Amino acid sequence: MKIPRFYQNESFSKIVAEGNELALSVKNHRHAIQVLRLKREEKLIIFDGRGGEYLAHIKDFDKRKSSIQLESFIDVSRESPLLTTLNLAMIKPDKMDFAIQKSVELGINSIQPLYCERSVIKIKASRLAKKMEHWQGIIIAACEQSGRTKIPEIREPISLATCLKEKTSDSLGLVMLPTAEAQLKNVGDPEHDLDQTISLYIGPEGGFTDHEENEMLENNIKGICFGSRILRAETAVIAGITAIQQRWGDC
Numbered sequence: 001m002k003i004p005r006f007y008q009n010e011s012f013s014k015i016v017a018e019g020n021e022l023a024l025s026v027k028n029h030r031h032a033i034q035v036l037r038l039k040r041e042e043k044l045i046i047f048d049g050r051g052g053e054y055l056a057h058i059k060d061f062d063k064r065k066s067s068i069q070l071e072s073f074i075d076v077s078r079e080s081p082l083l084t085t086l087n088l089a090m091i092k093p094d095k096m097d098f099a100i101q102k103s104v105e106l107g108i109n110s111i112q113p114l115y116c117e118r119s120v121i122k123i124k125a126s127r128l129a130k131k132m133e134h135w136q137g138i139i140i141a142a143c144e145q146s147g148r149t150k151i152p153e154i155r156e157p158i159s160l161a162t163c164l165k166e167k168t169s170d171s172l173g174l175v176m177l178p179t180a181e182a183q184l185k186n187v188g189d190p191e192h193d194l195d196q197t198i199s200l201y202i203g204p205e206g207g208f209t210d211h212e213e214n215e216m217l218e219n220n221i222k223g224i225c226f227g228s229r230i231l232r233a234e235t236a237v238i239a240g241i242t243a244i245q246q247r248w249g250d251c
Contacts, residue, residue: 004036005045005053005144007151012048012070020070021059022046029066032058044068049143049151052076078147080107082249083197084241085171087112087163089204090119091233097138099202099237104142104152106241107249109197111135113157118206123157132156160212164219167199173221174244175201176236177213180223184243187222198244202236 006028015022024032028046032038038058046068047053052075056068086108088099100111115122123131135154143151158166167173172188201221207230208216217223226239245251 003043003045003055004032004038005047005147006032007140007144008046008048010048011050012046012054015070022056022068022070024066024068029061029064033061033066045074046070047149049149051149053149077149079109079150080245080249082107082245083109084244084249085110085112085197085199086237086241087114087160087199087201088237089114089116089160089202089208089233090121090123090157091204092121095232095234096121097135099234100135100138100154101142102234102238103241104139104148105146106238107148107245108152108241110153110155111139112155112163114163114201115157115159116204117160117209117212119204128156160208161215164215164221167219167221168197171197171199173199173201173216173219174240175208175213175216175221175223176203176226176231176240177223178207178225178230179213180225182222182224184224184247187224188248198248200240200244202233202240204233 008025008028032044038044040058040060042058044056044058045053046056052073054073055071057071059067059069061067084107086103088111090096090113091099103111132154139152139154174187201216231239242251
């Protein structure tokens with residue numbers, strides 16, 4: 001039986017020094033006790049996003065709270081050796097959620113939502129904090145499911161132009177374009193130990209405009225093709241990250 005995993009945002013080093021007993025957060029308590037119906041002494045894994053994880057068991061619980069006992073630290077890393085940033089144009093909410101979830105499962109390190117000329121979604125300032133919290137929840141759940149021990153960063157949405165201005169020189173920028181001729185297998189050297197971050201750009205429904213494509217190419221973002229078929233944005237996320245991980249990462 002698979003041992004359930006839980007993320008809790010607090011440093012466990014102090015907890016270990018104080019006797020290895022930890023109160024589960026309200027969210028984790030509800031999921032562990034009310035949803036999974038874990039009983040006393042049943043095992044779980046808990047991690048704080050700083051690397052590694054702890055094997056633990058349910059020590060005590062009631063309707064409102066529960067506590068666990070940490071048993072042993074597991075010094076494991078399931079992170080890809082390749083650092084990757086996903087620059088994803090704002091797409092429809094359900095598709096955006098799906099793309100974020102799958103990118104985390106595939107090993108992305110950071111996500112930068114982008115406002116593009118054809119973006120149909122604009123987040124009001126009054127709703128931004130709630131949306132960021134929602135995305136963070138998706139990321140955490142994906143880490144719990146996939147076994148990751150570090151939490152990827154999600155940044156506040158910015159314009160594509162601003163993103164290009166902030167691009168660092170040590171980042172290899174790649175954009176998936178139906179009109180591109182270059183193939184990923186011809187970019188870079190797969191035998192070389194890649195020390196730079198990969199920045200992958202994915203467009204919105206309708207794709208990037210000609211102006212945006214030219215702007216990216218002028219900023220040394222390399223256009224790559226994925227065959228003659230046009231992919232949906234959320235499909236492009238999965239295809240692009242998988243291909244990059246296969247070429248330079250751990251696939």
